[in-house]
Amino acid sequence: MACTCPGRVHPGIAMIFVQIVFGGINIVYKLVINDGMSMRVAVAYRLLFGAAFLCPIALIVERNKRPKLTWVVFIQIFLVALVGGSIYHNLYLASLNLTSMTFAAAMYNLSPAFTYIVALFFRMETFSLDNARGIAKVAGTAICIGGAMLLTFYKGTDINIWHTKINLLKHHQNTVGSTKQQVMGMAIALIACVFYAFWVILQAKINKNYPCFYSSTALMSLMGSIQAIIYALCFDRKWSDWKLGWNIRLISVIYLGTLASGLNITLMAWCIAKRGPLFVAIYNPLMLLYAGGVLIIAGLYTVLWGKSKNSRNKNQLAVLPNNSDQESSGVAVSPRSNVNKDSAV
Template sequence: MGAKVAVLPIVGMIMAECAQAGRMIAGKAAMSNGMSSFVFVLYSNTIASIILLPSSLIFHRPQERPPLNLSIVFGFFLLGLFGCLGQSFGYAGINLSSPALGTAMLNTVPGLTFVLAVIFRMEKVDCRSYSTLAKSMGTIISMGGAFVVTYYKGPLLLKALPSASNSSHQVLSQHSNWVLGGSLLAVDCTMASSWLIVQALILKKYPAKLIAVFFYFFFSTVLTSIVCLVMVKDPSAWSLKSNTRLVSVLFSGILGHAFQVGVTTWCLQKTGPVFVSVFAPLGIVITATASVVFFGDALNLGIVIGAVIIASGFYAVIWGKAQEATKKVEDEESFGPASSSQKVPLLQNRSNVDA
């Protein structure tokens, strides 16, 4: 039974990463069709909110819902703020570069999350420990890889398929700005790491997962609405008459937001923010392939080199977490048999142990 429980978060995160990669591709398709990135975020968040409101009320019965207080509501607002900023910067970065660069940059999230977890004392730091050294070095290596994918594009490795070299590819090429796009994506990754930390802290006090996710999308929708009213002046940017825009928004709202964030939140409560963040590299292959096939985005050497460097740091962080989990089990066994409630899955984050 324990092995089954440990496998479920892994399966969940694989599905969530696939949905997130699809969301990036859908966003690129809508923006290449002339849709504003801010409007795309607004529509997607609105759809997710509409889906999650009845779902959360059905899943969490009234007697099971923890009471709301000002501190919890402010935490939900922070989640919405980080989500609004992250999505706005992220889609703008993807529009200026490519979904492949977007998923490559997401590999910095484990390192950034580890740094924030240390700051908020959710991760134990022992400079004499090999696991701490591995996580620290992995973080530094990941940051270096992020600089490579952002500032070094390199020679072309893989061209688009002939069928993909159409007018949409020409539109995307005209708006390509690699360095600026990478910088905006770096801000998105920082917001994503902050979101994971705040979400983990909130779930310790308010474990009703779907309600927490609903409030996140609700506040994100409100904040994005304000941004849209200020930033988007062209009425045509709001239109959903195009099938490409409509399908992209529906996919993003249903699978890329409601499903992906819901599953991620469940895994976050079960395992902690660092475990969730280490699945970021999974989307690289999916998104890079789709970018070349469907959008005509070229695959450059800089993405490959940077992704390899970031992945090396990513696996260093995983190794460090695995060593900590092994040591914890050994310590528990040395003090006698532990109860089932004390046993945690591999790579369990310390925040859940202290909860």
């Protein structure tokens, strides 16, 4: 018996929520990288926190619904964890480090095309230009990718509203160098897109054999975290590389683990079961809109907060001259007793 997703929500609404959460991933990654955290360690913590978040939920919600875990399903989940977990995230962050957020986002927007091609190879999608449905599917995919690429690469006029000391590209500006590095970064990003396409296809296979989304995602996160930890320990063996305190690193890995890897992957697995791999991949370009929207709203309220502070300061300064004028006007006010004495004389 298939396990159900919490709440009866429409798959489209679920994917919109998924992309809203994904919209903050690049920003969060840049914050931890600027703080000096290794990207490999960040991936390991992301998957580890995702497993810690989902395992209790899976044990409680699906305790009487899980089918028997066979070796075939176990190997499939292991491959999904490897393809869509540890390898994909490390490749994506490597491309982000070698190129820029712009190019990484642009390559990420190509994932629907790769997913469509891989789905055709596995006969999970059809290619047909003989009817309106087939034409709409092909044309819609191309238009969506083209619009996302245009939004990514088009550079308009820079608008400097205010100056801030926060620079998300502080370390990245030093890493982006030769054309060779950028080409290598773009090649790595393309490979990451291929791995993403295989992930959604394999996830669709798992949904048929093991249709419990919490349990499968928890196992995937657990196996992926073990893989990512082993890979990270090959390069980052110091305790300082892994230490988490009450700082931006802890907040970031909690966000990445619970929301990005925990809740989001569960919703994506459920949407794949409901509508197929291409349905999930086609929503990826929305991440650009939501990431930009978050920054715009944050900037708007920051400016409004600053203007309200300036208005308060101006009001306070406007009151001070009146008091100073009274004190410096040179008009001495005699005590009441002295006035009475003078009037008596």
